[in-house]
Amino acid sequence: MGEEVECISFFQGHQTTPSVVTVKDGTFLAGELALGCAHINPENNIFHIKRMIGRSFEDDIIKSFKRMWPFEIRPEENKLQIQINDKMYYPEDVLTELALHLKSTAKEYLAMDVTHAVVAVPYHFSRVKNTSSIVHRIRIECEKLKRYFIKLDSITVSIDSIYNCRSLVVEISKSMFFSWISNHLKTCMTIVDRVLVKAGCSHIDEIILVGGSTRIPKVSELLREKFHGVQIKHFKPDEAVARGAAIFGHLIQNNDSPKMLIQEIDKLIATR
Structure with missing residues (x-):
């Protein structure tokens, strides 16, 4: 295509799609369609898929999250499986269904086959139960x-x-909302301080916010107070990772020093 990054529109014109998969009558539904069925059979609705990848049933993260999952998970050697009715699925199986949904959407939009993709994964990738309707x-x-x-x-x-x-x-x-999340916001600022120390940064010119919770106005307010009015850029945070993956894919396709990007990502991970 051209030199500009373009985000493809999904169901009803949305430019993002929920990472949700549901099983209905033995058939997988993904994205907005799956989310729309969530209240009908919540026990068949699978979300937080990416949090499960690379983790075992005994992982502390899994233990903390499974309390809020309406679906059942079972141990399988050093991995875990998701049980829907009488069938078992690995998280990778469910993630594949979501990827196929994305591929189908891209193919329809571009009017051409999609044969390659760059997938952005959580940095840990390589290393209340029965919620009611x-x-x-x-x-x-x-x-x-x-x-x-x-x-x-x-x-x-x-x-x-x-x-x-x-x-x-x-x-x-x-x-009321801010009072409920105040402790989480304090924790965020503590993490910011820790990252700056580990990265050896003392002067910040600009801040780019990425992630769903960065939409909360109090986050920007606290950052402005901490960094004395530094410029904070706001753009669609849900698209940030996709745009980065698209640029990386473009570099790979053109053999244009993709290793530089990987080094920068590794440096960021090291500061966590």
Whole structure:
């Protein structure tokens, strides 16, 4: 294509797709379609797939997360498997279904076969159980609505027929939300300090925020206070990794020193 990075539109024009896979009548659904079925059979809805890759059943991360997973996981030698009804799947199997969904979308958009891809993975890659349908619906709705705190001082969580034909209507103010996450924000700033010390950096000219939680206004506010008004760039954080992978793929295709990028990534990982 050209020299500019272009993000492909998915279902209903969205430029990102949820890392969610569900099994319905023995068939895999991925992305938005899977998310739309999450409240019907939450025990068949698989998410946090990338967190499972490369980890064993006894991994501390797995133990902490499985309490909130509606699906069952089982030990399998030094790995883990996901149980949906009477069938077992490795996390890699589920991730493959998500990758096939992405490939199909790209093929339809580009009107050509897609034969190669660059996959960005968590840096650890190479090294409440039975959640009810009600809780799952609340979690999904809150996840969507919390983003409105960027512009609004309060939001209203409203879910129809949540229990015995009764609806849930709860107003949450921005101050309430910030008070609930204050300890997490302090931890973030502590990590920033640790990273700067390990990287040997003393002067910061510009900050680029990446990740879903960076949309929270308080994150930018705390960083501005810490770095005395340094410029903070905001762009679509969900696309940042995809754009980086696309640029890396372009370098590989043109044999244009991709090792430089790998070294920079390794340096970043070392500061964690």
